[in-house]
Amino acid sequence: MGRAPCCDKANVKRGPWSPEEDSKLKEYIEKHGTGGNWIALPQKAGLRRCGKSCRLRWLNYLRPNIKHGEFSDEEDRIICSLYANIGSRWSIIAAQLPGRTDNDIKNYWNTKLKRKLMGLLPASHQRIAPYQHSSSQNPPSPFSSQTSIYRDYCNNSPYYIPAPTSSSFPCLQQISVPSSNYTNTTSSLPFYQNQDPTVGVSPMQYYPTTDSSMLVFGSETSCSSSDGSCSQVSLGREIKQEEMGFQNLMFGDQHMQMNKLMLSQGNMNHDGGEEYVKHWTEKPNGCVFQTQETALDYDLEVIKQLISSNSSSNNSNNGYFSIDENKTEKGVYYNY
DNA sequence: AACATTAGCAACCGCGAGGAA
DNA sequence: CTTCCTCGCGGTTGCTAATGT
Incomplete structure (x- = not known):
């Protein structure tokens, strides 16, 4: 039936x-x-x-504010970065592109961008194969003292944000958020908000979860998902986009997160961060920016592998990460 | 000029999740 | 607790226009 x-x-x-x-x-x-x-x-x-x-x-x-027409280079970059990180989660990707719908982005990806990436990009834009590790080996932690280089989320898109740890992000300031807005959080865990007025992206806010290894982040941007809800991935039951206007992504363990975040930064190997550190420079404010201005924010090889694995298996699990949607927390946890 | 192929995109479909009854 | 209903998502289909032969 x-x-x-x-x-x-x-x-x-x-x-x-x-x-x-x-x-x-x-x-x-x-x-x-x-x-x-x-x-x-x-x-x-x-x-x-x-x-x-x-x-x-x-x-x-x-609906109002729908953007039609050509995608900009910046939009391409964002789509590619996110696709490399989270796969075909179009609604999440759309949430980062105000005015674009997931359907739009999906169509654009399938008809143009994918082809463009697979066939037309010059070799200079192609990166070395991404870091991979077996489950028995710990990936180098970007949060360790020897690899204190972080993507400058201040100058880049919000999906590249690592969890704020101690003094790593001086431009993040702790904020207070009414605890009643959230479930499953403890009042002792701090909330952070980007306080740097010079940053180009929407103000970012960070939410703690009951699991201290988890970080939730979101931005207060206009709603761009095709469903208009901006709540595809939400922290808790009480967070309604209509109330909060946030899109949230919940990443799992920090190692995984930064490994994914650093995907595009050169040859990541098991023995340390030397290779992927080289393109990154610390700014006076403590943030870090990419020194190669022409560099894309994604690894073409990652995307190519995603494309080919998707076409063969119809499964977004690409070998670099898997998505474990823990329904009890109503969030999406990205795990190795 | 006619037909075939390809590209672009709007719309549809079916499934899973979540809430209400 | 179970069932039903609705929503939202991602994949797929199908139509139209553009391009190639």
């Missing part, structure tokens, strides 16, 4: 939306909102459409 259809397929219109339907839907939502019920919406709006179809049309096309 198959799944029950979400609507009566015989009585709903399918296919491309007409301008009349668009304006009906837009008008209705602008006037009444979605009412939290997409299924009932088409009938109320006088549309012979499936609720899911209405939702998709609104989120991908009609």
Whole structure:
């Protein structure tokens, strides 16, 4: 027995939306909102459409601030970086690109960017194969004293942020957050916020979790996911994007995180951080920036392997990391 | 000019998660 | 506790336009 259809397929219109339907839907939502019920919406709006179809049309096309057209180099870079880090989590990637929807990004990736990366990038942009390690070996910890080089999150996209540890991030200041906003957190754990007004990215906030090895980070950016919810990966049940406006990513163990974060930084090996340290320079404020301005933020080899592994196995587990979605915490934990 | 192929993108589908009843 | 309903996500499909032969 198959799944029950979400609507009566015989009585709903399918296919491309007409301008009349668009304006009906837009008008209705602008006037009444979605009412939290997409299924009932088409009938109320006088549309012979499936609720899911209405939702998709609104989120991908009609809702305000949708950006269409060419992707910028910066957007390419962000997409590639995130794809190398988290795979085809389009909604998460979309959350970092205001105005873009996950569908848009997915299409762009599948039709253009992937091809561009696989075939057109000059050799100078291709990096050495990424660091890999077996489970029996500990990866070099970027948090250790010998590798005190960090990506300058201040000048780069938020997804490259390592967990703030002690004095590593002077531009992070501890902030107070009403504990009632969060579940599963303890009041003794600090919250951090980027206080550097010169940074280009949205203010970042860090949230502790009950597990001290976990770090949650998010940015207060406009909502860009196709679902408009910005809550694809959220910390706790009480964090509703409508209230918080955050997108959150929860990474697991710091070693893994920094290894992934440092993917693009040269030849990472098991014996230390020498290789991947060389392109990074510490700024006076304690932050670190990449010295090769032309360098991309992703490792082409990583992406190529992702692409090929995805096409063969249809599985985003690429050998560098696996995603363990721990449902009890309602967060996504990225683990080695 | 006609047909075939490819690219781009909007829309659909089915599944899993979560909340309400 | 179970069932049902809805939402959101990622993968896939299918239509149209552009390009190639």
